Amino acid sequence: MENRKKILVIVPAYNEEGSAGKVVEEVHADLPQAEVLVVNDGSTDLTSEIAQSKGAVVLDLPFNLGIGGAMQAGYKFAYEKGYDIAIQVDADGQHDPKEIQKLLHALEVEKVDVAIGSRFIGGSGYKGSIMRRIGIAIFSGVISTIARQRITDPTSGFRASNRKAIQLFALDYPQDYPEPEVVILLHQCHLKMGEVPVGMSERYSGESSITKIRSIYYMVKVLLAIFVDCFKKPPLLEQEG
Amino acid sequence: MLFKIQIIVGVLSMLLLLTTFELIRKKRLREEYAILWLFTGIVVLVLSLWPEFFLSQFFAKISGIFYLSAVVLISFFFLLLIVFHFSVVISKLTGQNKDLAQRYALLEMEFKELRRRCLPPDRTPL
Numbered sequence: 001m002e003n004r005k006k007i008l009v010i011v012p013a014y015n016e017e018g019s020a021g022k023v024v025e026e027v028h029a030d031l032p033q034a035e036v037l038v039v040n041d042g043s044t045d046l047t048s049e050i051a052q053s054k055g056a057v058v059l060d061l062p063f064n065l066g067i068g069g070a071m072q073a074g075y076k077f078a079y080e081k082g083y084d085i086a087i088q089v090d091a092d093g094q095h096d097p098k099e100i101q102k103l104l105h106a107l108e109v110e111k112v113d114v115a116i117g118s119r120f121i122g123g124s125g126y127k128g129s130i131m132r133r134i135g136i137a138i139f140s141g142v143i144s145t146i147a148r149q150r151i152t153d154p155t156s157g158f159r160a161s162n163r164k165a166i167q168l169f170a171l172d173y174p175q176d177y178p179e180p181e182v183v184i185l186l187h188q189c190h191l192k193m194g195e196v197p198v199g200m201s202e203r204y205s206g207e208s209s210i211t212k213i214r215s216i217y218y219m220v221k222v223l224l225a226i227f228v229d230c231f232k233k234p235p236l237l238e239q240e241g
Numbered sequence: 242m243l244f245k246i247q248i249i250v251g252v253l254s255m256l257l258l259l260t261t262f263e264l265i266r267k268k269r270l271r272e273e274y275a276i277l278w279l280f281t282g283i284v285v286l287v288l289s290l291w292p293e294f295f296l297s298q299f300f301a302k303i304s305g306i307f308y309l310s311a312v313v314l315i316s317f318f319f320l321l322l323i324v325f326h327f328s329v330v331i332s333k334l335t336g337q338n339k340d341l342a343q344r345y346a347l348l349e350m351e352f353k354e355l356r357r358r359c360l361p362p363d364r365t366p367l
Contacts, residue, residue, distance in 0.1 A: 061346045073343040
């Protein structure tokens with residue numbers, strides 16, 4: 001399927017030498033028609049070299065920009081190189097590349113602009129810490145209300161976007177807490193999104209960027225960012241020929 | 242007592258004005274930031290030259306504060322303006338910095354690709 005479409009898998013990585021190589025290999029194996037772009041967000045370890053040796057295209061940022069800046073760099077690349085579909089996959093290995101087909105299927109069949117992989121529909125049996133689950137439930141409630149659409153897993157970074165969404169993200173991408181904020185951005189720009197049930201595995205290595213102690217602080221900040229986003233002027237998308 | 246405070250405040254504001262001028266002259270401070278600092282210096286200088294106004298029945302009545310408190314309060318207000326202005330400028334710079342870093346990375350990648358194609362593999366790049 002989708003033979004003529006140019007597909008890019010964007011893997012943002014910051015000091016992920018332990019798992020980035022494996023993720024690149026898996027994506028190549030499961031989705032041979034796709035190009036893999038590893039965005040090295042100023043890593044101080046061998047992330048860039050390892051990804052390169054596994055056959056990924058590596059975009060080295062000169063210093064650490066954070067997840068938002070790194071993702072947007074990937075989308076700018078996808079936009080300028082004329083990719084039709086961009087899929088973001090975490091470098092820590094929690095997203096299974098075998099599930100990418102489900103995201104692509106949603107883009108093609110359900111005609112959504114962005115397909116979001118969700119841990120919480122279809123009984124995938126996600127077991128996170130209780131704090132995290134409460135936090136995600138609150139985000140989900142707030143974001144679903146604002147977006148007027150049920151979004152069960154707004155913090156999921158496992159997503160596929162079509163050309164229209166790539167164009168939007170190249171132009172404007174939230175910097176601080178991109179996953180939940182992107183949902184609001186898509187709603188403001190009238191792009192369609194849909195959720196797809198996916199399984200997520202344990203992380204291969206590294207710590208989640210959200211530790212237990214900081215989770216409440218994180219939640220308050222994200223809710224504040226979402227609140228502010230509601231008053232931001234959405235960017236104007238130009239029609240592509 | 243009042244005279245002493247007048248001198249101190251006056252000297253401080255003059256120092257502020259002179260430093261600002263000097264930094265502009267040496268191009269170490271951009272004019273857009275300097276304007277607020279100059280304005281702050283001038284207002285504080287005026288306060289030190291005409292304390293009578295701030296001691297007058299009129300001002301005391303409408304503000305209910307003493308001279309020194311007035312100086313501190315008004316300086317503080319301008320400092321707030323300056324700090325706020327800085328936040329706005331830093332936000333803008335952060336965005337531009339991010340865009341530059343992304344552009345740099347994309348161009349560097351393109352450049353390496355071009356060089357790899359143009360140069361035979363055994364030749365070291367110039």
